Amino acid sequence: MNVAYIGLGACGAAFARRLASSYQTQVYDVHGPYMQAFGVTDAIYASDLPSLASASNVILLCLADQDQVEETLFGPTGLARALNPGTLVIDQTTGDPDRARALAAKLAAAHETIMIDAPTSGEPDDIAAGTACLMCGGPQAAVEAARPILATLSDSIVYCGETGNGHAAALVSHAVAQCNRLITYEGASLAVKYGLDLGILSAVINKSGAWNGASERVLPVLASGGHASCRPLAQATTDLQTATRAAVGCGAPMFIANAVRSLIEIASNDAESAAGVDEIAHLFEKMADIRFAGA
DSSP, X not given: OOEEEEOOSHHHHHHHHHHHTTSOEEEEOSSHHHHHHHOOTTSEEOSSHHHHHHTOSEEEEOOSSHHHHHHHHHSTTSGGGTOOTTOEEEEOSOOOXXXXXXXXXXXXXXXXOEEEEOOBOOOHHHHHHTXXXXXXXXXXXXXXXXXXXXXXXXXXXXXXESTTHHHHHHHHHXXXXXXXXXXXXXXXXXXXXXXXXXXXXXXXXXXXXXXXXXXXXXXXXXXXXXXSOOOBHHHHHHHHHHHHHHHHHHTOOOHHHHHHHHXXXXXXXXXXXXXXXXXXXXXXXXHHTOOOTTO
């Protein structure tokens, strides 16, 4: 297989490093510093997308959003200028399922190319360890053909059904995770108001029916001011916006997720562009007039 990886942000770079450990891999990112920071000696650093496409029959993408995916595929200097018939495109960008289906159909019709989706719910550390869940959508035969590649990325591969279903599963996962994060901050705010030690709260929540993935990550480090996640706040905001727009489109109720989206947008507007999701804690400190550090 002639394999390529496009998008060397935090998650993409972690995936590409795992891929490069098993396959000789071409890599590309429009941001030069990301290419320089990738640092895998044996990787082939592509100079442009058409040359990468012409030399590849499996291409993986992990980009900021679907606008970038569409530009990378069909833009004036995009992959479509030189795709080989039969190329398998694996999109790991979280996005709208319907738009993913439209992009896949366009690729199939115009370029005899199959696109499957395989986004993740994991953090870069989970990806590096090979434990991040990959949620795959697309023709089952194509997903099975991609399995040797996917297996180098993770030991957790879930087939979700038709094209776009991987994106649907990822949107649900991200929405639930962010709702869990904010209810954890709400609970911690109430605890601090009543003078309850956050270490005690962590012991209670994480051994009770209130346990969730966010409480397990957040509560043990909240009082120390440590980091529970390296996920960018901007990405979490985009994912929730995509999820709630998709819900409007298909008629699914998302009352709680819409409230969480609004709060995360407020936190994102107040934060620096490079802030992570841990920055949301400061929004709750401000609203409750408390400080988590030392509590």
